[in-house]
Amino acid sequence: MVSTSSTGQKVTLAKGLNLGLRKAMEADDKVLLMGEDVGKLGGVFRITDGLQKDFGEDRVIDSPLAESGIVGTAVGMAMRGYRPVVEIQFDGFVYPAYDQIVCQVAKIHFRSKGRVKMPMVIRIPFGGGIGAVEHHSESPEAQFAHTPGLKVVACSNPVDGYWMIQQAIAHDDPVIFLEPKRQYHADKAELDETATPAPLFTSKVVRPGSDATLLAYGPTVKTCMKAAEAAAGEGRSLEVIDLRTLSPLDMGPVLDSVRRTGRAVVVHEAHVNLGMGAELASRITEECFYSLEAPVLRVGGFDTPYPASRIEEEWLPDLDRVLDAVDRSLEF
Amino acid sequence: MVSTSSTGQKVTLAKGLNLGLRKAMEADDKVLLMGEDVGKLGGVFRITDGLQKDFGEDRVIDSPLAESGIVGTAVGMAMRGYRPVVEIQFDGFVYPAYDQIVCQVAKIHFRSKGRVKMPMVIRIPFGGGIGAVEHHSESPEAQFAHTPGLKVVACSNPVDGYWMIQQAIAHDDPVIFLEPKRQYHADKAELDETATPAPLFTSKVVRPGSDATLLAYGPTVKTCMKAAEAAAGEGRSLEVIDLRTLSPLDMGPVLDSVRRTGRAVVVHEAHVNLGMGAELASRITEECFYSLEAPVLRVGGFDTPYPASRIEEEWLPDLDRVLDAVDRSLEF
Amino acid sequence: MSDGAVQPEFGPDLAEVFGPAHADGGPELIQLLTPEGERVHHPEFDLDFSAEELQGLYRDMVLVRRLDVEATALQRHGELGIWAQLLGQEAAQIGAGRALRSQDFVFPTYREHGVAWCRGLDPLKLLGLFRGVDHGDWNPSDYNFNLYTIVIGAQTLHATGYAMGMQRDGVVGTGDPDRDAAVLAHFGDGASSQGDVNEAFIFAASYNAPVVFFCQNNQWAISEPIERQSRIPLYQRALGFGFPGLRVDGNDVLATYAVTRAALQRARDGQGPTFVEAYTYRMGAHTTTDDPTRYRLTADVEHWKLKDPIARLEVYLKRNGLGDDDFFADLTAEADELGHTLREGCKAMPDPEPLEIFDRVYAETPPELAAQRDGFADYLASFEGAH
Amino acid sequence: MSDGAVQPEFGPDLAEVFGPAHADGGPELIQLLTPEGERVHHPEFDLDFSAEELQGLYRDMVLVRRLDVEATALQRHGELGIWAQLLGQEAAQIGAGRALRSQDFVFPTYREHGVAWCRGLDPLKLLGLFRGVDHGDWNPSDYNFNLYTIVIGAQTLHATGYAMGMQRDGVVGTGDPDRDAAVLAHFGDGASSQGDVNEAFIFAASYNAPVVFFCQNNQWAISEPIERQSRIPLYQRALGFGFPGLRVDGNDVLATYAVTRAALQRARDGQGPTFVEAYTYRMGAHTTTDDPTRYRLTADVEHWKLKDPIARLEVYLKRNGLGDDDFFADLTAEADELGHTLREGCKAMPDPEPLEIFDRVYAETPPELAAQRDGFADYLASFEGAH
Numbered sequence A, B: 001m002v003s004t005s006s007t008g009q010k011v012t013l014a015k016g017l018n019l020g021l022r023k024a025m026e027a028d029d030k031v032l033l034m035g036e037d038v039g040k041l042g043g044v045f046r047i048t049d050g051l052q053k054d055f056g057e058d059r060v061i062d063s064p065l066a067e068s069g070i071v072g073t074a075v076g077m078a079m080r081g082y083r084p085v086v087e088i089q090f091d092g093f094v095y096p097a098y099d100q101i102v103c104q105v106a107k108i109h110f111r112s113k114g115r116v117k118m119p120m121v122i123r124i125p126f127g128g129g130i131g132a133v134e135h136h137s138e139s140p141e142a143q144f145a146h147t148p149g150l151k152v153v154a155c156s157n158p159v160d161g162y163w164m165i166q167q168a169i170a171h172d173d174p175v176i177f178l179e180p181k182r183q184y185h186a187d188k189a190e191l192d193e194t195a196t197p198a199p200l201f202t203s204k205v206v207r208p209g210s211d212a213t214l215l216a217y218g219p220t221v222k223t224c225m226k227a228a229e230a231a232a233g234e235g236r237s238l239e240v241i242d243l244r245t246l247s248p249l250d251m252g253p254v255l256d257s258v259r260r261t262g263r264a265v266v267v268h269e270a271h272v273n274l275g276m277g278a279e280l281a282s283r284i285t286e287e288c289f290y291s292l293e294a295p296v297l298r299v300g301g302f303d304t305p306y307p308a309s310r311i312e313e314e315w316l317p318d319l320d321r322v323l324d325a326v327d328r329s330l331e332f
Numbered sequence C, D: 001m002s003d004g005a006v007q008p009e010f011g012p013d014l015a016e017v018f019g020p021a022h023a024d025g026g027p028e029l030i031q032l033l034t035p036e037g038e039r040v041h042h043p044e045f046d047l048d049f050s051a052e053e054l055q056g057l058y059r060d061m062v063l064v065r066r067l068d069v070e071a072t073a074l075q076r077h078g079e080l081g082i083w084a085q086l087l088g089q090e091a092a093q094i095g096a097g098r099a100l101r102s103q104d105f106v107f108p109t110y111r112e113h114g115v116a117w118c119r120g121l122d123p124l125k126l127l128g129l130f131r132g133v134d135h136g137d138w139n140p141s142d143y144n145f146n147l148y149t150i151v152i153g154a155q156t157l158h159a160t161g162y163a164m165g166m167q168r169d170g171v172v173g174t175g176d177p178d179r180d181a182a183v184l185a186h187f188g189d190g191a192s193s194q195g196d197v198n199e200a201f202i203f204a205a206s207y208n209a210p211v212v213f214f215c216q217n218n219q220w221a222i223s224e225p226i227e228r229q230s231r232i233p234l235y236q237r238a239l240g241f242g243f244p245g246l247r248v249d250g251n252d253v254l255a256t257y258a259v260t261r262a263a264l265q266r267a268r269d270g271q272g273p274t275f276v277e278a279y280t281y282r283m284g285a286h287t288t289t290d291d292p293t294r295y296r297l298t299a300d301v302e303h304w305k306l307k308d309p310i311a312r313l314e315v316y317l318k319r320n321g322l323g324d325d326d327f328f329a330d331l332t333a334e335a336d337e338l339g340h341t342l343r344e345g346c347k348a349m350p351d352p353e354p355l356e357i358f359d360r361v362y363a364e365t366p367p368e369l370a371a372q373r374d375g376f377a378d379y380l381a382s383f384e385g386a387h
């Protein structure tokens, strides 16, 4: 079991997560991985590639095909002192485990007056754009963020993937860990394993700007960066914030930014209706009522089920729809 | 099987629903009821009292103790041409059926290009204030309203209970039907069975006013009516809207009102974070940006799990917290 | 219990596979003490009990019945919001509870007051949940007894996972009796229909986890009779998942003890899960808010009264001179004392402090929740002057 | 298949209850045609097949294999996003599909292309979902064949509910062969672990619903072998729920047909559910995106090649003079023609019109969604001039 610690290697998000999981397992032998096909196969996205070989079947556990069973047994293992990291194969398959997540995982710390900790990470590859069939492109984050007792984070790039997964595993509260599956093998970034990462529950300005603020997380960070780039070509300066944490929200950087720009557009793949954009818009408006030049606008998946993949790119928020919202905001 | 059709009787919400279910079953023999203890017992709240006796065990079906099984078999019955009305015993027990609801009930019409209808009603007694133990006082509406393909309504009084349940059953789309359990046996209202009810998916101004708008549904309608009454004593005129429909929202009356009053407070028992208030605040702000004198404020359950019942009344939004928000809005 | 339609005209003959089913427990019912108080013998599960042990089991049953009666009365007097009665299930719970070793871990439902008693929990602690002052105010690891779980069946998966943790801790099948441990997972007949419970069977079988699934078949899930959940005897469910199932007379504390003990030992030894169906009867209502006259016959209840778990052991003790008048008198006094303690203790239980709720949601409270807390504190404080 | 640890030291002896388990299907495997193409007899399920019937079954299998091969190729050429192959499972699907009567209703998973074929569905319609142009573009009631369901196991509950609907419609157990109907519910070995599937067993047993649970145990759930899901033969799962389970050689189209036919008839007659385990093997990858070399041995695949469902019937037909050269040549031509149609048809499938999605979410589109649609239409139109 050799730790592949090196600095400066270029990694994909999939590799960053894989390395992060490995680090976490090396650091604490209470860390267990569990899920469908996470063993020999390394998961359908290969995020757990090689881990069963190196850490054994007792720590990288192929489970029967039952999500409630996976999360429910992970609860028991956490009660016994383990730190289970559960992989849900695709976003759309988290729902059979929904009851265990919202009634048990989320509530046990509270129910027990803090006596029983629930240090569990539930990894969910989320979002669309991979040309998949139904149920493989969902964005369930709002439902979890609405549930007290859960923390919800989303990574957007290889370096964050590497650090955030380790931070989530080390954290004593249950964390819903969202991974933009479209990004798994898309881009590479330089990983410096000796760096000091930002704390887990913080948002980051990833591109400064002054005319309007784009709020994104997971897969839409890239969309917004591209939009900002395109807007810059037309002389518009857009600030982009990678929220990273969805529950709790880290409103500090968001409010600072909107107070400066006076305009905000929230971009996510989840349905607009009752999506994260609704909460962000409400809070921003409450806190920056007199700084806002326009209402906070929301760009997201339409309020329809995820469509057949041949039209998914029309359904998903893209650069043009983001810029259209920016225009509407600026012209308001 | 005698229809107790009469005009002018005073009924509770429980009785209104019971009569409405009876009417719906008389009107269409494809209507079936299904759930735990709905037969001889008449349900733990007695909403189905007497129906099995009159309509038989084939139409009022006591089910095995499994919510996914109940909703999943109801899907099959709907495909076969029935109109199942499912009772979930308590809000907190809807989650084992969550997968069937969001991935099947909500999506089958879309998946089948409209060829397969899903005329199902899922009745959920919801909300707190009855001194119950954990999981018996939840407000899960935002999660369902976020899901395209579902319609979500909440009744607040006996007369609406009577009409809305019949309308929901007659409707061809799946309806999540929320019943404020705290109101079941609380107040009586005169029921005129010959009246013409308002359409199902409409909101209603239940008290006109001019200083601020209170938006409520289900159990908080009563709270807001009392708050408006109390405010009137202090010379403040509050308009109260009973939303009745949560998905779709009927924004017409809401926007009209807020354009007049310039102020809105949304009141629900669900957690504030990503609750219905977030969506309402976002839409109101977007539509009435220049009419708003203050940001839309939200009063709801705190972002903690529902507490032990001896302190539930402190956790739930009450008259004082509503008036406090009104004050904050007016003073903004 | 079983249904005529179960006979297939092909495939294995179910009656042959399982033996005939009987409404009264059937021949498969493992019994050591009859309802009439006769000691009977069993080829596999016989055990010798000392006078002390028998008195101990009797005492436990009498005291938990008193606990139950008091709690029911406290609910009637408005001191509890609701109470889930164990009346009639004392033998099933005490038999199972006494079969545990301290290193074993228990996952109860909301009705296992008797098992809690055996784990040494102050019974007053059981009342908090039903009074509405907490969700259970004990540390599970202090008693190896989890908090009550209300969502039907959810805890069977936790139990299985906990047992998988024990396997990883190396406390299964080592041969060291003080080290080897097992999990006892409680659930009801109604719960057997939940997906979670069946998934727990699958996981436990798949990993050969050291867990005993202990089902109190009290014949009812609120108003629904066991026939709605299963048309064959419930213990046979386990066989289809590949591990043994046994039906024990749940009103016979000796048999329940013996069978649970053997099943737990099998689990500790690394031989995997067992399903124990304790065949019993819910003599009371489902909870204090239930009205069983709407759905069941008094005659049935009367029938089961003859099988009372306490009465049969009392007859046995008395007939065999295993308890003198002092023993019974002392026990009555002890029960009265317990009742008194419960009544006084319950009424003295303070309401929780509202602001606490904010501190316990997370191990690390996020700033936004802390702000919500502070806002509420200010709000509450704003009334102080006013009143 | 089964695990040493299953022997309890008490309780019913599982080996006795169920008989011994064997890796290769075991003695309980119902077979009418051996891998070598020998016709064997079975005491309960024997059937006579005419030459025409045998040729028909053979033809079906050959054509659906071609369908599968073509679709796999179309995926490789980028015409489909993904494809779930049925290679090796032709006999299980054709045997089951041909056992249906028109009034029966089928709930498939995502792999039942052979059953769809038997229901008369234009195979091109199966490609839409995998191409990404729709979620299945047929009306289930036109074929009594539901849309594919992707969430594992969910459809078994729908099937049970549909069967309960049939009971209420009075089309079960009337004795009229053209009226009595049943439901065929498909699922895989992996699916047997889902709560939903086990709840379906419970509901079907409880209401004695006319449903046949048809499990294609192809030994794998993606990378996980059947042993992870069950340590005893899967068909035995049903016994614990109180209805019969049977294991049939799923690579033997004759046996699968005979067993499914009997099970469906039993359901139509009002005798309730049956579990049929079609013991087969997934010869291909899980889907075209899977790489089975990461988790299984080529030797295993080679072993199963000897049991090929088509080859054995071909041997039998040829050996018994039941198909002349023309028959085989015509069939090859027909398969080529099918391949051609599929290739051309697939490429010609139009992409959906984005705006349609808004109209199909509800039976009655709410105004707010109509507004969203209109806004998007305007937005799209705004580009028209621009480009």
Ligand SMILES: Cc1ncc(C[n+]2csc(CCOP(=O)(O)OP(=O)(O)O)c2C)c(N)n1
Pocket (backbone or CB within 6 Å): B036, B065, B067, B089, B093, B096, C111, C150, C151, C152, C187, C188, C189, C190, C191, C192, C218, C220, C221, C222, C282, C286
């Ligand atoms: C998931 C879920 N659904 C419904 C309920 C409501 N409920 C509480 S107890 C009960 C019946 C349980 O019956 P059983 O499992 O036989 O246990 P018993 O109460 O008889 O001990 C029901 C339906 C619940 N607590 N959880």
Ligand SMILES: Cc1ncc(C[n+]2csc(CCOP(=O)(O)OP(=O)(O)O)c2C)c(N)n1
Pocket (backbone or CB within 6 Å): A036, A065, A067, A089, A093, A096, D111, D150, D151, D152, D187, D188, D189, D190, D191, D192, D218, D220, D221, D222, D282, D286
């Ligand atoms: C609820 C759910 N979880 C996970 C998946 C992902 N998934 C698709 S197929 C599959 C394996 C299914 O195995 P099995 O039931 O044996 O059927 P087979 O594919 O072998 O025909 C998995 C895990 C899913 N579709 N649904």
Ligand SMILES: [Mg+2]
Pocket (backbone or CB within 6 Å): C188, C189, C190, C216, C217, C218, C219, C220, C221, C222
């Ligand atoms: Mg019970």
Ligand SMILES: [Mg+2]
Pocket (backbone or CB within 6 Å): D188, D189, D190, D216, D217, D218, D219, D220, D221, D222
């Ligand atoms: Mg399989």
